[in-house]
Amino acid sequence: MRYVSTRGAAPVLGFDEVVLAGLAADGGLYVPEEWPSLSEREWRSLRGLSHAELALRVMLPFVGAALTEEELADLVDAAYARFDHPAVAPLRQIGPHDWMMELFHGPTLAFKDHAMQVLGPLFDLLLTRAGRRVTIVGATSGDTGSAAIEACRDRDAIDVFILHPKDRVSEVQRRQMTTVQSANVHNIAVNGTFDDCQALLKSLFADATFRDEVGLSAVNSINWARIMAQVVYYAWAGVALGAPDRSLGFSVPTGNFGNVFAGYVARQMGLPIDRLVVGSNRNDILSRFLETGTMQQETVIPTLSPSMDIQVSSNFERLLFEMHGRDSIEVRAAMESFRQSGSYSVPDDLHQELLGLFRGHRLTDEETSEAMRIILETTGELVDPHTAIGIVAGQVAGRRDEGGVTVSLATAHPAKFPDAVEKATGIRPPLPSRLADLYQRSERLVEAPNDTRVLQQIVRDGIRR
Numbered sequence: 001m002r003y004v005s006t007r008g009a010a011p012v013l014g015f016d017e018v019v020l021a022g023l024a025a026d027g028g029l030y031v032p033e034e035w036p037s038l039s040e041r042e043w044r045s046l047r048g049l050s051h052a053e054l055a056l057r058v059m060l061p062f063v064g065a066a067l068t069e070e071e072l073a074d075l076v077d078a079a080y081a082r083f084d085h086p087a088v089a090p091l092r093q094i095g096p097h098d099w100m101m102e103l104f105h106g107p108t109l110a111f112k113d114h115a116m117q118v119l120g121p122l123f124d125l126l127l128t129r130a131g132r133r134v135t136i137v138g139a140t141s142g143d144t145g146s147a148a149i150e151a152c153r154d155r156d157a158i159d160v161f162i163l164h165p166k167d168r169v170s171e172v173q174r175r176q177m178t179t180v181q182s183a184n185v186h187n188i189a190v191n192g193t194f195d196d197c198q199a200l201l202k203s204l205f206a207d208a209t210f211r212d213e214v215g216l217s218a219v220n221s222i223n224w225a226r227i228m229a230q231v232v233y234y235a236w237a238g239v240a241l242g243a244p245d246r247s248l249g250f251s252v253p254t255g256n257f258g259n260v261f262a263g264y265v266a267r268q269m270g271l272p273i274d275r276l277v278v279g280s281n282r283n284d285i286l287s288r289f290l291e292t293g294t295m296q297q298e299t300v301i302p303t304l305s306p307s308m309d310i311q312v313s314s315n316f317e318r319l320l321f322e323m324h325g326r327d328s329i330e331v332r333a334a335m336e337s338f339r340q341s342g343s344y345s346v347p348d349d350l351h352q353e354l355l356g357l358f359r360g361h362r363l364t365d366e367e368t369s370e371a372m373r374i375i376l377e378t379t380g381e382l383v384d385p386h387t388a389i390g391i392v393a394g395q396v397a398g399r400r401d402e403g404g405v406t407v408s409l410a411t412a413h414p415a416k417f418p419d420a421v422e423k424a425t426g427i428r429p430p431l432p433s434r435l436a437d438l439y440q441r442s443e444r445l446v447e448a449p450n451d452t453r454v455l456q457q458i459v460r461d462g463i464r465r
């Protein structure tokens with residue numbers, strides 16, 4: 001499988017090179033040259049497989065010749081072995097046609113482990129094979145950071161630096177990152193928002209000299225391998241709930257658009273998905289875009305669902321590329337307009353086409369709290385704020401064709417956001433036993449201003465050469 005950049009000016013690369021590159025050299029995002037697709041018979045043949053077996057079948061076409069089937073099989077086996085539920089992504093029924101898929105059984109209690117637990121060993125394998133090492137710099141709104149750290153800690157070929165917006169992630173989220181005592185792990189609290197962190201990250205990548213000097217690489221959701229690994233659980237839910245003989249809607253609490261884009265990929269592969277609902281908090285750039293056809297950036301407001309406090313959804317560029325018939329000139333124009341004026345619009349016909357599949361729904365913090373309370377009352381499930389947004393968005397904006405089902409993605413364990421959950425429901429969710437002493441562990445982090453030069457120095461000083 002070969003990969004092209006959404007901006008059309010970067011070299012066409014193989015899977016291994018795309019994984020190690022992260023962002024494309026022209027500032028674009030890599031996507032497969034063509035979408036692999038499974039026939040209905042092939043979809044049916046996935047029924048009854050374990051999560052790891054199904055993952056192998058879903059990912060193999062994207063990997064191509066970069067890994068042997070055996071290498072990929074070993075990798076996914078090891079990745080899912082770190083999850084603490086034998087189903088990996090258990091489905092729970094929460095209504096007559098409504099399900100919730102628990103994606104929080106990995107080491108850091110959020111769905112990002114699904115991708116990171118694959119990406120970490122994948123990086124290590126590809127680097128070791130190439131005799132190289134990398135410096136991973138990531139920006140996190142809360143959950144990516146700990147997932148990346150858990151996936152990359154103590155790996156010889158990797159140094160990892162994670163930027164988080166100071167005081168804008170929950171204490172559990174921060175401690176999951178800062179209490180890791182590994183020499184190759186560096187936490188940086190930036191005086192700014194998550195979007196500032198993302199902009200800093202982009203500026204590091206834009207500096208070619210620095211990029212080469214430290215061997216910069218990314219594990220943010222712009223990395224293609226993360227999207228690929230996330231396609232797996234859409235296929236998992238779909239096959240378990242009767243696809244391809246039953247249509248599916250998914251509702252996804254959304255920030256960077258990486259998770260929901262993986263659902264789009266599953267659809268491109270032939271899974272009969274007829275609705276993708278984008279749930280947001282008051283940082284509702286995507287919901288507004290779906291209403292108006294204009295992507296209009298506003299300032300970030302802190303909310304009860306901090307992993308979605310985002311106003312620049314990087315992965316949307318991949319969908320834009322598809323919508324424009326893979327015309328990279330159109331993508332470049334839109335991105336340039338967004339960079340200069342904080343906004344771009346899509347033509348009416350494309351907007352209408354988009355609404356055939358996507359819908360958005362936004363909740364205020366008050367509505368989110370109310371939702372957590374009602375969900376507990378009606379289903380017995382204690383859910384985190386992000387999950388609550390997904391469930392309500394699915395109820396409001398999900399389409400249910402005759403016989404179809406809606407699956408809401410439960411993206412975080414409630415214990416990751418104990419204050420918000422307790423305030424809404426009166427119940428303080430306990431941490432799983434393997435994390436029970438998190439509040440007693442000591443923290444390691446440095447503070448930094450929102451400044452590229454300072455950040456570059458921190459990275460230079462920290463890497464093991």
Ligand SMILES: *Cc1c(COP(=O)(O)O)cnc(C)c1O
Binds near residue numbers: 258
């Ligand atoms: C990252 C995250 C999201 C948003 O996912 P995207 O792929 O950025 O859209 C939603 N919920 C939780 C708990 C997250 O950690």
